[in-house]
Amino acid sequence: MMIRITFPDGSLKEYNKGISSLEIAEQISPQLAKEVYAATVNGEVWDLTRPINGDATIRLHKWEDEAARHAFWHSSAHLMAEALESLYPGIKFGIGPAIENGFYYDVDPGDGKTITEADLAAVENKMKELAAKKLVYKRKEVSKKEAMDYFTKKGDDYKTELISELEDGTISLYTQGNFTDLCRGPHLPTTEPIKAIKLTSVAGAYWRGNENKKMLTRIYGITYPKQKMLDEYLVLLEEARKRDHRRIGKELELFTFSQKVGMGLPLWLPRGADIRQNLIDYLTSVLRKRGYKIVTTPHIGNVNLYKLSGHFEKYGTSSFRPMSTPQEGEQFMLKPMNCPHHCEIYNSTPHSYKELPLRMAEFGTVYRYEQSGELHGLTRVRSFTQDDAHHFCRPDQLREEFKSIIDLILYILRILNFNDYTAQISLRDPDNKEKYIGTDENWEKAERDIIVAAGEKNLETTVVPGEAAFYGPKLDFMVKDAIGRKWQLGTIQVDYNLPERFDLTYNGSDNQKHRPVMIHRTIFGSLERFVAVLIENSAGKFPLWLAPEKAVILPISEKFNDYALKVLEILNNSDICTLIDDRSEKIGKKIRDNELRRIPYLLIIGEKEAVSGTVAVRKQGEGDRGSMTVEDFANFIKAEIKKETAL
Amino acid sequence: MMIRITFPDGSLKEYNKGISSLEIAEQISPQLAKEVYAATVNGEVWDLTRPINGDATIRLHKWEDEAARHAFWHSSAHLMAEALESLYPGIKFGIGPAIENGFYYDVDPGDGKTITEADLAAVENKMKELAAKKLVYKRKEVSKKEAMDYFTKKGDDYKTELISELEDGTISLYTQGNFTDLCRGPHLPTTEPIKAIKLTSVAGAYWRGNENKKMLTRIYGITYPKQKMLDEYLVLLEEARKRDHRRIGKELELFTFSQKVGMGLPLWLPRGADIRQNLIDYLTSVLRKRGYKIVTTPHIGNVNLYKLSGHFEKYGTSSFRPMSTPQEGEQFMLKPMNCPHHCEIYNSTPHSYKELPLRMAEFGTVYRYEQSGELHGLTRVRSFTQDDAHHFCRPDQLREEFKSIIDLILYILRILNFNDYTAQISLRDPDNKEKYIGTDENWEKAERDIIVAAGEKNLETTVVPGEAAFYGPKLDFMVKDAIGRKWQLGTIQVDYNLPERFDLTYNGSDNQKHRPVMIHRTIFGSLERFVAVLIENSAGKFPLWLAPEKAVILPISEKFNDYALKVLEILNNSDICTLIDDRSEKIGKKIRDNELRRIPYLLIIGEKEAVSGTVAVRKQGEGDRGSMTVEDFANFIKAEIKKETAL
Secondary structure (H helix, E strand, O other), X not given: OEEEEEOOOOOEEEEEOOEEHHHHHHHHOHHHHHHEEEEEEOOEEEOOOOEEOOOEEEEEEEOOOHXXXXXXXXXHHHHHHHHHHHXXXXXXXXXXXXXXXXXXXXXXXXXXXXXXXXXXXXXXXXXXXXXXXXXXXXXXXXXXXXXXXXXXXXXXXXXXXXHHOOOOOOXXXXXXXXXXXXXXXXOXXXXXXXXXXXXXXXXXXXXXXXXXXXXXXXXXEXXXXXXXXXXXXXXXXXXXXXXXXXXXXXXXXXXXXXXXXXXXXXXXXXHHHHHHXXXXXXXXXXXXXXXXXXXXXXXEEEHHHHHHHOHHHHHOOOXXXXXXXXXXXXXXXXXXXXXXXXXXXXXXXXXXXXXXXXXXXXXXXXXXOOOHHHOEOOOEOOEEEEEEEEEEEOHHHHHHHHHHHHHHHHHHHHHOOOOOEEEEEEXXXXXXHHHOOOOHHHHHHHHHHHHHHHHHOOOOXXXXXXXXXXXXXXXXXXXXXXXXXXXXXXXXXXXXXXXXXXXXXXXXXXXXXXXXXXXXXXXXXXXXXXXXXXXXXXOOOOOXXXXXXXXXXXXXXXXXXHHHHHHHHHHHHXXXXXXXXXXXXXXXXXXXXXXXXXXXXXXXXXXXXXXXXXXXXXXXXOEEEEXXXXXXXXXXXXXXXXXXXXX | OEEEEEOOOOOEEEEEOOEEHHHHHHHHOHHHHHHEEXXXXXXXXXXXXXXXXXXXXXXXXXXXXXXXXXXXXXXXXXXXXXXXXXXXXXXXXXXXXXXXXXXXXXXXXXXXXXXXXXXXXXXXXXXXXXXXXOOEOXXXXXXXXXXXXXXXXXXXXXXXXXXXXXOOOOEEEEEEOOEEEEOOOOOOOEOOOXXXXXXXXXXXXXXXXOOOOOEEEEEEEEEEOOHHHHHHHHHHHHHHHHHOHHXXXXXXXXXXXXXXXXXXXXXXXXXXXXXXXXXXXXXXXXXXXXXXXXXXXXXXXXXHHHHHHOHHHHHOOOOOOOEEOOOOOOEEEEOXXXXXXXXXXHOOOOOEHHHOOEEXXXXXXXXXXXXHHHOEOOOEOXXXXXXXXXXXXXXXXXXXXXXXXXXXXXXXXXXXXXXOEEEEEEEOOOOOHXXXXXXXXXXXXXXXXXXHHHHHOOOOEEEEEOOOEOOEOEEEEEEEOOOOOEEEEEEEEEEOHHHHHOOOOEEOOOOOEEOOEEEEEEOOOOHHHHHHHHHHHHOOOOOOOOOOOOEEEEEOOHHHHHHHHHHHHHHHHOOXXXXXXXXXXXXXXXXXXXXXXXXXEEEEEOHHHHHHXXXXXXXXXXXEEEEEEHHHHHHXXXXXXXXXXXX
């Protein structure tokens, strides 16, 4: 019997029933078959070897696809488990998933036994030995009882605990070589492609993330089909380690955290607070020129405000919880979003159609309770300041307004030298329209507006149906940093929901009340996250306009400290934040030390400079720039900053 | 038998036992006796007529003293009560205190009866009639039972409720004419001095401030010994009404409040947010030049942080209460103060004696739960942003550091044209040293340092023992506004407590650990309150540098709208925030309307201006200033702002 297979380009071929994705790939080209690691069949990711028994759509996944890497790394986790079991008989296994880069397995080596980083080389070698055997990954669907019997007999308590929570009829096992694991798959056909292997680190991890349960040993690793790819990754990893914003944040005294204040609540030290403020000041001045009005609202609101907006349902118990007051029955919440406050400002005065669009911006701090295990430097925090704005506009203004926001975001990204960006358009799931609020007409118009606006701005976009917010479609921006990593930044979202809930209106030219549309947008996303991205992108070497100090004065001996103070005063009075290094150290050491501080300019002064009222200018990382008068230097810095911040 | 009376200047006289303060005043001079309204005897404010039976210190209070006005207005409240009782037989009385300006009485006229503002003239007349009778206020100490019997018989339920909560042996009644009240006193000798009477308003007030209890009628009034004083007060009252920041804040769209967000939580509208930001930006630039480091900290902290600092004890239940999180046993609080966060920043790195003083500033928002009845515009709110700073210094640096802060505060007050200010030095109560923490040596040094520093800065100060904070002495600043009202602004406080609690240290030149002293200081107090003061002082006519918009462009007809837009763009690109009024109205009306908006400059443009690239400049409230090119105008504005903000 023949089945009909539809390919992503819409083309259609007939094959024998029971053919596998791998066989289909081989028929297309033997080379292709070597490059694919998984397939999506009828919307579900499958083992390449799983037989297809009916008409289907198919997408073959090469390395570039996340689904391919996922199968590759998940299979590698099983391979590592087999290696561990052969080296540590009696070892028990928790969970072993693929992650963004590689995989891990949580294991329990048994009482009194440990696995440390020193042991990893031996595990790697065993994995290579096993992989070379080209072991086949075999899928087997089993009953709950069979699964339970198998792992009970093996004595793997963690697996039996997991199985006990699964539904009968949904359970599968995968076996390669001597190792069998409880697993949904999908996996590679064999271990053969796993050519390059690196186990990267060992950490402790509580079973099921619960600190009252046993601490297991988490072993991280990564694998590739080619050694060259692994080598490149390890270079990137080392580079990323050097750029880690937590490390640089500490080294350059940008921010800190305090257990007493609370985890995930950043304390901005002076130099970090200055960078943050420079971003705010710059963006504010750009926004003002683009007709934004800046507002300031409190960080809390009555719970009823969030019941009205719908945020209470989402954040009321899973985040920071409501606080009571001496007044009975009254409760307030930390704001999880700024929008309800902005709606209330909109509602504080009547509006005419002539006033719209109304662009309301705030650097608004919001609070979300992330689990402590998920906190990470400035990128996952519990309080963060969004560069938030809400555009209240007429439906007929939506497309133009959307385009103006794309313009603004691209302008800011260029200023910040993020020239490699992509965007994702998230639309409604056309098969589940009931999940969304708002009329079909509005949705169709808004989706069309976003697609057309993005097209007119020549944005490179991917369109993903089903990823819209329940209140409207959106456009998300991602940038690539200096070492090729992608970071999600700002977003533009259309919203029909809050205008309804807050009964926002404007008087139309027909003198009737109409409902405005709201656009939510951020450019940076949050200042905390964005400063982290800036640090990782620049390795802490900020552009002049963002740097907390623009220059440091290095007198070559104590004799010139007075002149140094004079220079300092002139520069600081010109609002050019400058430091002085008046330690009694040799000038060579002072230069070396201050180069490490990444202050953009070093001003060396001695006899010649003191007499002529000049400074010898040295650019950080680049060397000598000759002498200039202090006033010329001040003007030079101002001109440089102007150049950096204007396109 | 003779007793010895000591006067405030230290002089001492002997009198017969049982002499009253009034008799002492008469012996000094009959004129003085007419000018005093109360006396402080051995630290307690007394009726002038109360006999003194032992050695005592005495201070006689003339009108200038708050104690004199308090007795005067409290006696006036009783007088009003008597008048009300004669006009509304059966009326019941709640409480009737003196307030900052005048007095009120909460009354219950009886079921179905009301007292409105239309009725007040009759009450005033009755009061005048009674006052002219020179009724004597007679004090009588009574037992709880006597008091209870009296008011039970009278049927005054509110008074009996109050009495039921008093301790026997502490109860006194005052009687004048036909009226007797439960009262601690003190009062005037007679009603004679109450010459000028004005009942100002009627409001509703729940009995005991509890909205579940009965709504009483609160009648406000004010009285003076001379009609001229009352007339002056009423003029001031009218002037204050016109300057009320709540009224102007609404009219000029500076801020708003939303019931949904919560009472007492200001929402800064764009124009108000700009004024607030202009204050922040200006103060920040001054602070940077004075060596301050700006930090940014979250608005919340773990409750344990405030248990450590001692703030939990004060604010834990009487303010916004702690909030829980999905993690069991974990609680956070809105910050009532910024200091604990700054201590944690101090502790994030080690410090050497060479680094001190360390000046850490933050525009830090704090939260206090004021009772809803006490909320008042921007002056009493539930969230406010302090212009807060903490100076961490060595004990030997305290005096100089204190002087530098006085300098800074006086500098800022002069910039803001508050040239009439006073200061209060609050010291430890020398008789109750155990109420304070810290060594005698530190206290004596700190108090001496403050007194000497204030002296060296030629500050006009009053010194008040017993008013220090428990952790150290302080200096508070008051300014007089354009219509003579006093406003308390910033404060400088010495603190030995938090350095202990947070174990703050620095390495001394002896390489040992030492404890720094902390100075807390604000200049404005809070931005919310200060903007209110600025509004009331300027009646909404802000100085150019603070004004949200510097100019408004008024094209004389639509023909010149294009040129107007060109002018707008040039000015906004020069960061001179400018508006345009392109309504199709006559230019006369446009000028009148925009004068009312208090925008500092009106730029009128027509044919002549469009051709020559100029604007016709008009200064708000002052008239024509001639023509200049747009660029000249931009430079003129920048120069004016520089003049205003530099001394």
